[in-house]
Amino acid sequence: MKLRQLANWEGALAGLIVVEILIFGAINPSMLSLNVLLYSTSDFIYIGIVALPLTLVIVSGGMDISLGSTIGLSAIAMGVLFKLGLPIELCMFLTICIGALCGLINALLIIYTGVNPLVITLGTMYLYGGSALLLSGMSGATGYEGIGGFPNSFTDIANGMVFGLPFPLFLFIVAIGLLAMILHRSAIGRNLFLIGQNDRVAKYSGIPITSTLCFAYSMVGICAAISGILLVSYFGSARSDLGISFLMPAITAVVLGGANIYGGAGSIFGTALAALLVGYMQQGLQMVGVPNQISSALSGGLLIIVVVARSIVSHRDVLLDKWSRILSTYQLAKETK
Amino acid sequence: MLSFIKNNRESTVLIAILILFLFISLADSNYFHIQTLTMVFSSAQVLILLAIGASMVMLTRNIDVSVGSTMGLSAVAVATALNAGFPLPIAVLIALCVGAACGFLNGVLVAIGKIPAIVATLGTLGLFRGLMLLWTGGKWIEGLPNSIKNLSSSDFLGISYFGWIIVLITAGFAFMLTKTHFGRNFYAVGDNLQGARQLGVKVDMTRIIAFTLNGTMAAMAGIVFTSQIGFVPNTTGNGLEMKAIAACVLGGVSLLGGVGTVIGAVLGAFFLTQIDSVLVLMRLPAWWNDFIAGLVLLSVLVFDGRLRISIEKAIKAQRYARFRADATNENDDKPESSSSISTGAKGRELL
Numbered sequence: 001m002k003l004r005q006l007a008n009w010e011g012a013l014a015g016l017i018v019v020e021i022l023i024f025g026a027i028n029p030s031m032l033s034l035n036v037l038l039y040s041t042s043d044f045i046y047i048g049i050v051a052l053p054l055t056l057v058i059v060s061g062g063m064d065i066s067l068g069s070t071i072g073l074s075a076i077a078m079g080v081l082f083k084l085g086l087p088i089e090l091c092m093f094l095t096i097c098i099g100a101l102c103g104l105i106n107a108l109l110i111i112y113t114g115v116n117p118l119v120i121t122l123g124t125m126y127l128y129g130g131s132a133l134l135l136s137g138m139s140g141a142t143g144y145e146g147i148g149g150f151p152n153s154f155t156d157i158a159n160g161m162v163f164g165l166p167f168p169l170f171l172f173i174v175a176i177g178l179l180a181m182i183l184h185r186s187a188i189g190r191n192l193f194l195i196g197q198n199d200r201v202a203k204y205s206g207i208p209i210t211s212t213l214c215f216a217y218s219m220v221g222i223c224a225a226i227s228g229i230l231l232v233s234y235f236g237s238a239r240s241d242l243g244i245s246f247l248m249p250a251i252t253a254v255v256l257g258g259a260n261i262y263g264g265a266g267s268i269f270g271t272a273l274a275a276l277l278v279g280y281m282q283q284g285l286q287m288v289g290v291p292n293q294i295s296s297a298l299s300g301g302l303l304i305i306v307v308v309a310r311s312i313v314s315h316r317d318v319l320l321d322k323w324s325r326i327l328s329t330y331q332l333a334k335e336t337k
Numbered sequence: 338m339l340s341f342i343k344n345n346r347e348s349t350v351l352i353a354i355l356i357l358f359l360f361i362s363l364a365d366s367n368y369f370h371i372q373t374l375t376m377v378f379s380s381a382q383v384l385i386l387l388a389i390g391a392s393m394v395m396l397t398r399n400i401d402v403s404v405g406s407t408m409g410l411s412a413v414a415v416a417t418a419l420n421a422g423f424p425l426p427i428a429v430l431i432a433l434c435v436g437a438a439c440g441f442l443n444g445v446l447v448a449i450g451k452i453p454a455i456v457a458t459l460g461t462l463g464l465f466r467g468l469m470l471l472w473t474g475g476k477w478i479e480g481l482p483n484s485i486k487n488l489s490s491s492d493f494l495g496i497s498y499f500g501w502i503i504v505l506i507t508a509g510f511a512f513m514l515t516k517t518h519f520g521r522n523f524y525a526v527g528d529n530l531q532g533a534r535q536l537g538v539k540v541d542m543t544r545i546i547a548f549t550l551n552g553t554m555a556a557m558a559g560i561v562f563t564s565q566i567g568f569v570p571n572t573t574g575n576g577l578e579m580k581a582i583a584a585c586v587l588g589g590v591s592l593l594g595g596v597g598t599v600i601g602a603v604l605g606a607f608f609l610t611q612i613d614s615v616l617v618l619m620r621l622p623a624w625w626n627d628f629i630a631g632l633v634l635l636s637v638l639v640f641d642g643r644l645r646i647s648i649e650k651a652i653k654a655q656r657y658a659r660f661r662a663d664a665t666n667e668n669d670d671k672p673e674s675s676s677s678i679s680t681g682a683k684g685r686e687l688l
Contacts, residue, residue, distance in 0.1 A: 063455075065579075109635070109638075109639065112639070112642070112643075113638060113639050113641070113642025113643060113646075114642050114645070114646055115638050115641065115642040116592045116593065118400070118455070118592065119582075119586055119592050119638060120635075120638060122579055122582060122583060122586070122634070123583070123631055123634040123635040123638055124631065124635065125579065125631070126579075126583070126627045126628070126630050126631030126634060127627075127628065127631030127632060127635060128631075129627050129631070130624075130625070130626065130627030130628025130629070130630065130631050130632075131628055133624035133626075133627060133628070134624050134625065134628050136624070137622055137624035248459060248462065248463065251459060252459065252460075252463075255456050255459075261453045261455060261456050262453065291470070291475060294467050294470060294471055297463060297464050297465075297466065297467015297468055297470070297471060298467065299463055300459075300460045300461060300462060300463025300464035300465075300466070300467060301460070301463075301464050301467075303456070303459065303460035303463070304446065304452075304457065304460035304461065304464065307452050307456055307457070307460065308446070308450050308452065311450055311451050311452055315451060
């Protein structure tokens with residue numbers, strides 16, 4: 001039953017993407033070309049790359065709002081490490097380690113203090129964002145230029161093609177496969193769902209909460225670092241403010257994708273489709289000529305409408321009951337007259 | 338000591354503020370002046386208003402991440418109304434109504450739409466920001482009349498008119514939340530929703546009112562912001578929602594609802610702003626700000642969390658002390674258990 005509901009929801013999301021692309025295509029036919037559809041993903045797919053592991057965290061009943069800052073920190077760390085003269089592969093490896101460390105710190109603090117994850121990651125959001133600014137300031141990179149001068153072999157990464165797909169999109173698909181296996185087909189995934197349903201029961205039934213949560217948050221950190229590296233490679237310069245704008249769309253994608261913000265439900269495929277929906281919306285609005293700013297209003301509106309619709313569907317019994325009660329009191333009042 | 342910090346969160350933050358003040362004064366004697374405090378207060382005003390609003394919402398066990406956008410929208414409202422020739426009171430009223438409407442929408446979505454607060458306000462964050470940019474076309478609003486700027490520049494006893502209004506607002510909220518029936522409802526709803534409902538509190542109404550008040554305070558913050566800097570940039574309020582929540586958490590308002598005071602939130606906001614100003618005085622570059630703010634916030638959270646865990650443990654240990662007394666005869670962890678019993682007594686004292 002539950003599975004069918006989710007499948008239905010994913011089907012609805014896929015339908016929405018098609019409708020969306022067709023609407024934008026009707027206004028601006030160039031949107032419909034396959035090349036545009038493929039290549040435009042390089043502008044927004046980072047939302048998806050961080051939204052996927054965020055699904056794991058939200059399924060476990062947690063939250064991570066520090067991921068935007070983690071992207072910025074890893075981007076600037078990439079630049080600083082490169083400036084130190086390390087080989088580019090080592091830079092990338094160390095950057096991913098920094099990302100994983102950020103996630104691990106989040107998880108350990110949450111477990112150690114027992115404070116609401118939203119608040120802890122609010123603190124680390126400032127800490128990581130501040131560290132990114134600190135690094136960029138100390139390395140002498142001015143705010144909006146960042147650290148540049150990367151070799152072509154590095155900037156080609158994000159612009160390259162694998163199996164006819166742009167590399168970021170390819171990575172996204174690999175991540176879907178990997179994380180879907182983890183969340184829906186492995187013991188870790190089952191544990192995440194159980195922790196999200198009821199963490200006390202999970203604890204009493206001997207589920208390794210600490211290591212499971214550390215894994216989920218580290219995945220967010222690693223994926224944030226990967227998107228940081230991709231963004232540096234895509235723009236050709238490392239800046240500390242690269243990731244901030246991906247936080248809200250990523251959370252939107254997870255929620256739109258059917259995850260319960262209180263934990264215990266969610267699906268990787270739903271998140272992936274919702275990330276594409278949000279991303280193509282931004283892209284399509286830009287191509288139609290709607291200014292960037294208004295697209296934020298529309299995606300905010302979309303989130304509200306979808307969530308209200310879902311809420312109405314899931315509470316329909318209560319609503320029907322209320323409605324019939326209102327009707328009956330109305331009729332009673334009529335009769336007594 | 339621990340129980341003092343736990344029970345007197347406001348005084349703890351106040352002491353932290355004073356220590357920071359004295360500490361810096363020792364390093365730089367120019368800093369030691371009452372004027373410094375009023376200066377910090379004037380730059381903290383926007384954050385203080387947002388923190389008051391956020392604490393109302395957090396008391397009812399909700400969260401509002403849309404206040405930054407609400408503030409921007411209201412700032413645009415007051416600026417547009419003034420430039421259209423409306424007198425100042427009317428323009429302020431319009432802005433407050435805009436803010437209240439934004440908050441009301443949030444409240445309805447959360448209380449009646451049954452959408453988790455963070456999701457609903459995340460949506461309205463984008464929605465209000467977009468509306469604001471749609472309204473202005475993404476341009477800055479400049480050339481505001483002097484009437485509004487004067488409200489922040491002219492002062493009485495070193496504090497601007499808006500400063501005094503904010504002091505009054507704080508006092509009003511503090512009185513309402515501690516002394517009136519209406520104010521206690523917010524605590525009841527946040528502490529135990531079902532219990533509050535069964536006691537006859539109108540829980541939906543209370544939550545909607547909390548969000549509406551939050552929106553109104555955000556609008557007030559927008560007005561103060563406009564009056565302080567004299568124009569409205571298109572990024573007004575960006576990122577302030579998180580800072581307001583941080584100020585509340587620092588001041589002891591719990592995200593789990595039902596715990597905290599407005600005074601604490603105000604002091605938290607003041608402390609956060611003071612850190613910024615201290616960094617300026619110590620001639621540290623601005624890029625240290627977020628890093629230090631994050632460190633302070635995290636250490637407060639870690640301290641708070643550990644404190645709560647140890648108190649909970651102590652209470653539990655005390656509750657089961659009877660059973661453990663037999664066990665300690667056999668086990669060799671006697672010193673540990675006796676110490677936990679003694680902290681258990683402490684834990685009861687705390688309650």
